[in-house]
Amino acid sequence: MTRTVAVFSLGGAPGVTSVGMALAAVWPGDAPGVLVEADPSGGAVAVWRRIPTEPGLTSLAAAMRRGGGADPDAHTQDLPGGLRVSAAPVTGDPAEGAVRLLGQHPLPLSSMAAPVAVLDLGRLTPSSPARALVARADHAVLVVSERLTELRRAREHLLSPSFPARDLRVVVCGGKGGVGEITGALGSAVWGRVPEDRRSAEFLRGERDIARPQRRPLFKAAHRLARSLSAAATEHMVYAPLPPGVNA
Ligand SMILES: Nc1ncnc2c1ncn2[C@@H]1O[C@H](COP(=O)(O)OP(=O)(O)OP(=O)(O)O)[C@@H](O)[C@H]1O
Ligand SMILES: [Mg+2]
Secondary structure, X not given: OOEEEEEEEOOOOOOHHHHHHHHHHHOOOOOOOEEEEOOOOOOOXXXXXXXXXXXXXXXXHHHHHOOOOOOHHHHOEEOOOOOEEEOOOOOHHHHHHHHHHHHHOOOOHHHOOOOEEEXXXXXXXXXXXXXXXXXXXXXXXXXXXXXXXXXXXXHHHHHOOOOOOOOEEEEEEOOOOOXXXXXXXXXXXXXEEEOOOHHHHHHHOOOXXXXXXXXXXXXXXXXXXXXHHHHOOOOOOOOOOOOOOOOO
């Protein structure tokens, strides 16, 4: 069964796409992980890695709209190094439309030919169509930067009763060192840090090669996160309507 992990931020550009890509790349298993770039503001991966946006998020959404289900595996592309990606359109309007469509249909991600489908949901505003996708994921990862103003804003969001917090892990991206002060500012437990690592960030953007990326700090941290998530129990959800008279 494919695990689904929703990765998102609450503002700024703290590193959601980078953490999501690294997480999918290092997830334990025999087959490559998949990054589904379901960011309603538009994607980065197609530009970073110079790949077309189709097959990708738009073709997946179109297949879902046609009805009869869709095979998400058919809407991915292989990146060198093993990661597979379903890239979003680069601009906001078409990306938002595709994410909205995906949110309206139960996506059969759990039966993909991959150990994990990491959903890059970008910035999770209150009106983001990606909220529907967080609610259905097995795990949620909130990426924050250590900027104090952002942490204060994140604190308010986390206190809101509508915040989708099922199996949530808060990850600090960038900087270095312990996360004790960040936990204090956020008022909420922090899983840990994916440290500042410019070379790995450039590698993910397709701007440089690295001989052994798994030895770099960014990938080591992503690996720890992947291990902790993959070891956690999941609460599998039933999407199909229940027969009359049967209560969940
Ligand atoms: N750990 C890191 N160390 C150094 N640079 C990083 C790290 N993580 C991300 N970056 C860089 O920071 C920038 C923003 O990262 P990224 O695009 O992953 O963030 P995002 O939250 O997805 O942003 P957006 O809102 O644009 O989708 C990119 O140039 C990326 O390469
Ligand atoms: Mg991004």
